[in-house]
Amino acid sequence: MKTPLLAQAKRIIPALAVLFLSLTPTNIFPAGAYRYQMPEKDSKAVPSAHTVIGTFRDYVIKERDTLLDIARQFDLGYVELTLLYPAINPWLPPAGKRILIPTAWVLPIHRKGGIVINVPELRLYLFLDRINMVKTYPIGIGVQDWPTPFGRFRVVEKTKNPTWHIPPGLHEKYGRKSIPPGPNNPLGKYWLRLSNHNYGIHGTNMPWGIGRLVSHGCIRLYPEDIKALFSWVQIGTPVDIIYEPIKIGFTKGRLFVEVHPDMYHKIPDLLAYTQQKLFDYDVWQDVDLEGLVQAVEKQEGIPVDITQKKKGR
Numbered sequence: 001m002k003t004p005l006l007a008q009a010k011r012i013i014p015a016l017a018v019l020f021l022s023l024t025p026t027n028i029f030p031a032g033a034y035r036y037q038m039p040e041k042d043s044k045a046v047p048s049a050h051t052v053i054g055t056f057r058d059y060v061i062k063e064r065d066t067l068l069d070i071a072r073q074f075d076l077g078y079v080e081l082t083l084l085y086p087a088i089n090p091w092l093p094p095a096g097k098r099i100l101i102p103t104a105w106v107l108p109i110h111r112k113g114g115i116v117i118n119v120p121e122l123r124l125y126l127f128l129d130r131i132n133m134v135k136t137y138p139i140g141i142g143v144q145d146w147p148t149p150f151g152r153f154r155v156v157e158k159t160k161n162p163t164w165h166i167p168p169g170l171h172e173k174y175g176r177k178s179i180p181p182g183p184n185n186p187l188g189k190y191w192l193r194l195s196n197h198n199y200g201i202h203g204t205n206m207p208w209g210i211g212r213l214v215s216h217g218c219i220r221l222y223p224e225d226i227k228a229l230f231s232w233v234q235i236g237t238p239v240d241i242i243y244e245p246i247k248i249g250f251t252k253g254r255l256f257v258e259v260h261p262d263m264y265h266k267i268p269d270l271l272a273y274t275q276q277k278l279f280d281y282d283v284w285q286d287v288d289l290e291g292l293v294q295a296v297e298k299q300e301g302i303p304v305d306i307t308q309k310k311k312g313r
Contacts, residue, residue, distance in 0.1 A: 032075070032228075033133040036107055039250060039281075049250035052303050053134065054104035063095045068208050072222060074101050077122050077138030077211020083261075083301045102302045105136060106249030106258040114238035115155075115201075117219055119148050120245040120260045121301070122211050124201070124219065126232060137229065140209040140220035147264055148217050148241060149199060155237040157193035157200075158230065167198070167216065188223055190230040194239055201239075202226060213263065246274045246296075248281055249303055255286055256303040257295050271296045 034053035059070060067081045067090035080102055082090060088097075105123070110116045113129040119141055126135045142148040161181035166174050179185045188203020201219045203226040204210070210222050219241075221229065243266060249256040257274065267273050274296055278284045288308045295304040 033128065033135045035132055036134055037132060038107070038109070050252075051107040052104065052249040052251040052256050053107060053136075056104050056302075057101040059099055059101050061093045061095050061097045061099060065093060065095070066091050067093055070099075070101075071138075071211060072207060074103055075138065075222070075225065076102065077140070078208070079122055079211040080138065080301060083299065102300075104303050106247040106256055106303050107134065108242060108244055108247055110240065111238070114240065115233070117148075117201075117239065117241045118247075119150070119241065119243050120263050121247075121258075124221070124229075126229060128232075135228075135232070137221050137225040138210050140204065140212050140214045142215050142217040143213045144264065146216040148215070148219060149196060150241045150243055151196070153194040153196055153239045153241065155192050155201075155233055155235055155239060156195045156197075157191070158233070158235060159191040159193070160230075161189055162187045162191035162202070170216065188220075188226060190226045192230065192233060201229070246270065246277060248277050248283075254305055254307045255283055257292060257306050258301065258303045259295050259299045260301045261299050270299075 035050070036053055037048055037050040039049040039051070057074070059074075061070070067085070067088065068078055070076075070093075071078055071081050078090070081099075084102060085093075085099060088094070108116050108118045108121075108125060110125070110127055113127050116125045116127065117123075117139065118125070122139050122141055124137045124139050126137075128134065162185070163181060164179040164185050164187045166177055166179065171177055181189075183205055186205055188205060190203050192201040194200050199217050199219075201221065203223045204220040206214070207222055209215075209220060214220065243264065245260040245262050245267065247258040249258065259270065259274070262270060271293065274292065275284070278287055278292075286308050288306050291304065291306040295306060
């Protein structure tokens with residue numbers, strides 16, 4: 001005679017087996033995704049916190065390379081290389097020179113799941129909280145006279161091969177009211193409309209604009225990146241557009257800061273702003289002050305270890 005527990009197990013186990021088999025490596029570890037573990041809000045860094053993702057790489061510049069070519073090869077925006085190498089001619093970089101590829105980032109603080117767009121960083125994060133993983137893409141954003149808006153939105157429309165309905169203020173510039181799908185459409189092949197109705201996340205027909213202030217407020221991605229993002233995002237996905245030129249990160253009990261230029265000129269004193277964030281996290285006593293000041297002065301847009309050196313080491 002079968003016990004109720006045994007009968008229940010026989011019903012559950014096959015279902016679990018089907019579920020496990022359906023979770024292919026692609027589903028469990030999506031391409032280009034990184035594991036993370038956010039600390040509790042306003043908490044001191046602990047060994048379990050892991051908010052610095054990716055790793056730096058080396059690259060030897062080849063003949064006919066431009067910094068734009070190199071950036072796209074590593075899924076970076078233009079500014080991510082020019083911040084590190086302001087003295088290099090982006091169109092004629094020196095062949096044979098070894099450079100650092102900044103494929104490491106401090107994660108922005110986020111609410112559960114969805115998309116976070118950090119405007120001064122010119123980067124988008126898609127948080128897959130159910131598996132504690134995040135995907136990230138470089139973006140183009142609004143020019144200073146037509147900035148990307150901030151706030152909490154959600155995706156309300158997904159469209160392939162969209163028509164661009166040109167805002168009234170731009171009719172004269174373009175000489176028309178709309179641009180149909182095709183190579184001349186600034187939206188590219190994919191469009192995610194946000195709940196403020198006038199803005200969205202989309203592709204581009206000018207990939208050189210990724211990592212720049214180029215749009216009239218919308219968020220642009222490389223064609224290959226918007227295609228991937230489009231497949232992951234669902235209607236209703238929350239989208240937080242934030243302004244955080246300073247990010248504080250933790251990994252293996254160490255403390256990092258990532259500093260970006262205040263491109264929309266919203267923060268009068270970046271150092272004071274950074275100090276306040278460190279106080280809020282209750283980690284000020286662990287900071288190497290000299291390293292912090294250098295990071296804020298350089299504004300290179302990369303994670304910098306600012307952990308205070310222990311005496312005797």
